[in-house]
Amino acid sequence: MSGDERTTPPGPGPAFVGMPAFPEAARKAVGDATLRANLRHATHTIRDKRARAVAELDDWAALREAGKRIKDETLRHLDTYLLRLEEAVTAAGGTVHWAADAAEANRIVTELVKATGESEVVKVKSMATQEIGLNEHLEAEGIAAYETDLAELIVQLGRDRPSHILVPAIHRNRGEIRDIFREEMGSWGRPAPEGLADSPAELAEAARLHLREKFLRAKVGISGANFMVAETGTLVVVESEGNGRMCLTLPETLISVVGIEKVVPTWRDLEVFLQTLPRSSTAERMNPYTSMWTGTTDDDGPRSFHLVLLDNGRTTALADEVGRQALRCIRCSACLNVCPVYERAGGHAYGSVYPGPIGAILIPQLRGTASGVDASLPYASSLCGACYEVCPVAIDIPEVLVHLRGKVAGQGGHRPERAAVKASAWVLDHPGVLAAGERLASRTRALHPRRAPGPGIRRWTESRDLPEMPAEPFRDWWRKNRT
Amino acid sequence: MTDSRARVLARIRAAVADAPEPPAAARDYRTSHTAEDPAALLDLLHENLADYRAHVHRTAPDGLAGLIARLLAERGARTVVVPPGLPADWLAAAEAVRRTDEPRLTPYELDGVDAVVTGCAVAVAETGTLVLDGGPGQGRRALTLVPDLHLCVVRAPEQVVASVPLALPRLDPARPLTWISGPSATSDIELDRVEGVHGPRTLEVVLVTGR
Numbered sequence: 001m002s003g004d005e006r007t008t009p010p011g012p013g014p015a016f017v018g019m020p021a022f023p024e025a026a027r028k029a030v031g032d033a034t035l036r037a038n039l040r041h042a043t044h045t046i047r048d049k050r051a052r053a054v055a056e057l058d059d060w061a062a063l064r065e066a067g068k069r070i071k072d073e074t075l076r077h078l079d080t081y082l083l084r085l086e087e088a089v090t091a092a093g094g095t096v097h098w099a100a101d102a103a104e105a106n107r108i109v110t111e112l113v114k115a116t117g118e119s120e121v122v123k124v125k126s127m128a129t130q131e132i133g134l135n136e137h138l139e140a141e142g143i144a145a146y147e148t149d150l151a152e153l154i155v156q157l158g159r160d161r162p163s164h165i166l167v168p169a170i171h172r173n174r175g176e177i178r179d180i181f182r183e184e185m186g187s188w189g190r191p192a193p194e195g196l197a198d199s200p201a202e203l204a205e206a207a208r209l210h211l212r213e214k215f216l217r218a219k220v221g222i223s224g225a226n227f228m229v230a231e232t233g234t235l236v237v238v239e240s241e242g243n244g245r246m247c248l249t250l251p252e253t254l255i256s257v258v259g260i261e262k263v264v265p266t267w268r269d270l271e272v273f274l275q276t277l278p279r280s281s282t283a284e285r286m287n288p289y290t291s292m293w294t295g296t297t298d299d300d301g302p303r304s305f306h307l308v309l310l311d312n313g314r315t316t317a318l319a320d321e322v323g324r325q326a327l328r329c330i331r332c333s334a335c336l337n338v339c340p341v342y343e344r345a346g347g348h349a350y351g352s353v354y355p356g357p358i359g360a361i362l363i364p365q366l367r368g369t370a371s372g373v374d375a376s377l378p379y380a381s382s383l384c385g386a387c388y389e390v391c392p393v394a395i396d397i398p399e400v401l402v403h404l405r406g407k408v409a410g411q412g413g414h415r416p417e418r419a420a421v422k423a424s425a426w427v428l429d430h431p432g433v434l435a436a437g438e439r440l441a442s443r444t445r446a447l448h449p450r451r452a453p454g455p456g457i458r459r460w461t462e463s464r465d466l467p468e469m470p471a472e473p474f475r476d477w478w479r480k481n482r483t
Numbered sequence: 484m485t486d487s488r489a490r491v492l493a494r495i496r497a498a499v500a501d502a503p504e505p506p507a508a509a510r511d512y513r514t515s516h517t518a519e520d521p522a523a524l525l526d527l528l529h530e531n532l533a534d535y536r537a538h539v540h541r542t543a544p545d546g547l548a549g550l551i552a553r554l555l556a557e558r559g560a561r562t563v564v565v566p567p568g569l570p571a572d573w574l575a576a577a578e579a580v581r582r583t584d585e586p587r588l589t590p591y592e593l594d595g596v597d598a599v600v601t602g603c604a605v606a607v608a609e610t611g612t613l614v615l616d617g618g619p620g621q622g623r624r625a626l627t628l629v630p631d632l633h634l635c636v637v638r639a640p641e642q643v644v645a646s647v648p649l650a651l652p653r654l655d656p657a658r659p660l661t662w663i664s665g666p667s668a669t670s671d672i673e674l675d676r677v678e679g680v681h682g683p684r685t686l687e688v689v690l691v692t693g694r
Binding site for chain 2 (some may be wrong): 038041042045056057059062069072075078082092099104148149151153167173200201202204217229232234240241243246248250260267268269270274275281282286287288289293297299315316318321324336347439
């Protein structure tokens, strides 16, 4: 490639900057019938499968509690475990780098790639590298970063954003994917086969052919990791397609960018998470491939290994006594699949790479709540608690949401909510006023609009109807019938 | 860089300075969900491997060479990678052309080979998983990744354990480890599972029992 030509498809713009607040983004998504059908099908399929996979283990509750406690203990002594990890990785031939924020991590990775003299890298799906916007940064530095996970490839070729942690192209159906492959593959490598149909098997085959030439010539691989074992210096990547193995095994240089909260103390701790993660995530007893490596090995895999430990807001979350439990997350995405809000709004409305309930508590902590979308995220929930029920490390997401709402309300903004809460507190303290109000409301119900009037609160009813008023207040009905 | 290390560590220490000591990790989950009966374990391994679309076969040791030869022929494998330390008699009856990894095969050369035959370090019955650790008869990781057919031999009962908690102590974290549960797969398109993406699209497993 020469001049100003791009080496990878342009993304949809700087990562999520200037996203509208959740309610506006969600309103658009809720009006998209195809998107809602795709999401509903996908989330319902996976949540039922997950329930069956979990039911196979009669000690699930004990595994969940163990996972929670291991993570809590790790976070309490995170400095100790990171130092132990650094020592073990270094002793095994790896090099450890520390990145305080996204810019620093991007700079470190860019310098490492440039030092190899290469201008392209193959990537394993990694939430951390999406979080820091690594691909766009590398592109700007003249380095092509190819996503190799099928869904990430669909997103990258479609100039799109991921909308789910596990299946980032969940918002696309097979017909849309076929069109993206037909139109885009040829511009960035081997074109899609002639007459490509839209069966998932044919689409997977097209991806296999398109990516194979990139794997075989790759000299640099970039990954994240699901776990890092402090005791042994071992990194763990769980995956399904084998693209992970390709990126971790074939290149000469491997760079792994991993959030500092991904460390676990001991080798034995994996016995908990290797049981809970696959069942919670893909609803399998075990995912097809899990790779574990410790530094470098003579005659097997990359000759040089770099681990970039990423903070990027994690220590801010760690300082919050309620919010820090979000750092237990093992990125299984079970909470997305059971969430009634995610199912309807989709992943893009959350305005970050971490959508769904976990994103609603993680992002405001990692990025702060200065922007409109980030301040609105703690409200992107009905607090039904389904996310907490399925979480394999027992993160009490509703508890953190309420805690974060308190923080957002405290910084100003959300005035209608605060005014409403104040007014209702006064009414509830004055039972006579409440009863009179209820009767008045019942008698005038024929006149009630389907949409709420007035600025601020009208928006609440733009995507839903107001509930119908009963013919008689409950308290009157109770007095007549039960006393 | 050194500064960031100190900065991150200082931030961590400040963040948790007042945090209470959490309760100790409880390990009251099961070590295994299956009775310690070798025949039942082997059946469970067989069932779970097959459930994730591996093709599973059983044989006594004296039938192994013939079975391997037949499976390679049925799949049309004309070339096969032989990892260092693979027992010589395993491929005694196979007609496929043998390729050794000395000197190291390039990724392109590996891509031109049809199949690979290996042993394994341990197999996990409850999850239908084979674990390779690069020991004798297994080779480096790329050998079982690039060819489209992987034929893996498991010696029962000695290589079969019930569960993940029983598998981990038998593995050496210093070695590169690959846990394989069925052929490569994806559910990325409408959560419809498709077997065979980048890893071997066909996984043949031979369970060898008896002496």
